Amino acid sequence: MHIERKYIEDYVKKRFGKNYEVEEFSPIGSGAHGMGYRLHLRTPEGLKKFVIKDLRGEGLGHDYPSDRAAIFLWDKDYYSLLPHHVKAIDVIEQSHDNTLHSMTTGKEYYLLMEEATGVDYFKDLEEMAEKKHLDSVDEEKIRKLVEYLAMIHKVKKESKNLYWRKLRDTIGHGECLMGVFDTYPDGTLSYKEMAEIEKMCIDKRAELKPLYKRLCQIHGDFHPGNILFQDDGNFLLLDRSRGPWGDAADDVTALTINYVFYGVNHRGKLYGAYEEAMELFFNYYIELTGDEEIYFVVPLFFAFRGVVVANPVFYPDVTKENRHKLFNFIRGVLRDDRFYLKKVNDYING
CATH class of the missing domain: 3.90.1200.10 (Aminoglycoside phosphotransferase (APH), C-terminal lobe)
Structure with a gap:
């Protein structure tokens, strides 16, 4: 995974508002399952600290982007329901042009495809x-x-x-x-x-x-x-x-x-x-x-x-x-x- 600072800055403005500024954005390192970034934001309520993590592909059922998306969507739904667990704030989608977008506004997902007859x-x-x-x-x-x-x-x-x-x-x-x-x-x-x-x-x-x-x-x-x-x-x-x-x-x-x-x-x-x-x-x-x-x-x-x-x-x-x-x-x-x-x-x- 690689995220450029300019794209995280754009994402923060879209997701949280113009009053949010990126204070720090830096790699944390990598582990058995993937790597992460430290994200600190200046907000109207003060400094807020977050972490962005990914999952490494190839192995453990994480092989395809859809595998990893499913895991993160589950995390978003259920982290906050367990006492004393850190909260998941958002699931971020990285597009082919490297821009970042939130994908957790929906409660259900659907597939639009071509009609076929026969x-x-x-x-x-x-x-x-x-x-x-x-x-x-x-x-x-x-x-x-x-x-x-x-x-x-x-x-x-x-x-x-x-x-x-x-x-x-x-x-x-x-x-x-x-x-x-x-x-x-x-x-x-x-x-x-x-x-x-x-x-x-x-x-x-x-x-x-x-x-x-x-x-x-x-x-x-x-x-x-x-x-x-x-x-x-x-x-x-x-x-x-x-x-x-x-x-x-x-x-x-x-x-x-x-x-x-x-x-x-x-x-x-x-x-x-x-x-x-x-x-x-x-x-x-x-x-x-x-x-x-x-x-x-x-x-x-x-x-x-x-x-x-x-x-x-x-x-x-x-x-x-x-x-x-x-x-x-x-x-x-x-x-x-x-x-x-x-x-x-x-x-x-x-």
Whole structure:
């Protein structure tokens, strides 16, 4: 972090008023989590002393600016609620031009984005239910989706920390495996059964940690509801999530778990067009990328995505028997030495 004195002076005038003057602005030093500045202000009430601190990126969940902003916004809300704790006065945003702005005037936050229209990929999945084979339109769409993923996954980044974070978040993040389990109604799966799956995922994470060179650009939530096909056959994407970097297996499983889910939900197994879609997706992806290693990585991500589609809160119409088969699939892929396309129904049957 670097803040120039002229920008802090401008900020002070905007935030506190023209009667406030900067008496002292100097670096304090750095520690394990970051560095800080001493800020002393001359005010109508006398000298007031403050500290500005930052958080160092890369590690401890502080990797992205949005991580650090979330922590500071929490600090602003809750420091003053604990007796004998110093008060947080403001959260300061540093813009690309290095100017400083307060970002704590709001009580809630919203995202303004472009409107997108189209037909989501759920429609295609529903229509596959009665098909013995994929038709040419199905195949073309799958190839376009695979080609897109192969393209974005070519963008690599060197960071052991970010790869390990993706593995960790896939298990422990509030939107991922453990967080989704915590939304399950009691009785869906026993706490012991949930813990067994969580433990297998932790063991799988240990196996995958040496593969940090796989870190690449990802979408992060490449599921059917976030894929909108247009009249011309092209598509738009919604809701990129949980970090721009991860493993290609995250995107691949986010979509392909749905071939398993729809097959199980309709007939208790992977069959017909769903089976062909699963095979086409993986085989074409390997053909384009040469990434045979992905078969060793997808089990962890299939476990997370399987827990999502087995959630009765999200999918209440799934029968108890079929939900049990989805849990079989999760356990099966985690217990195997790698994922095998030809064994999907073996996983499902337990």
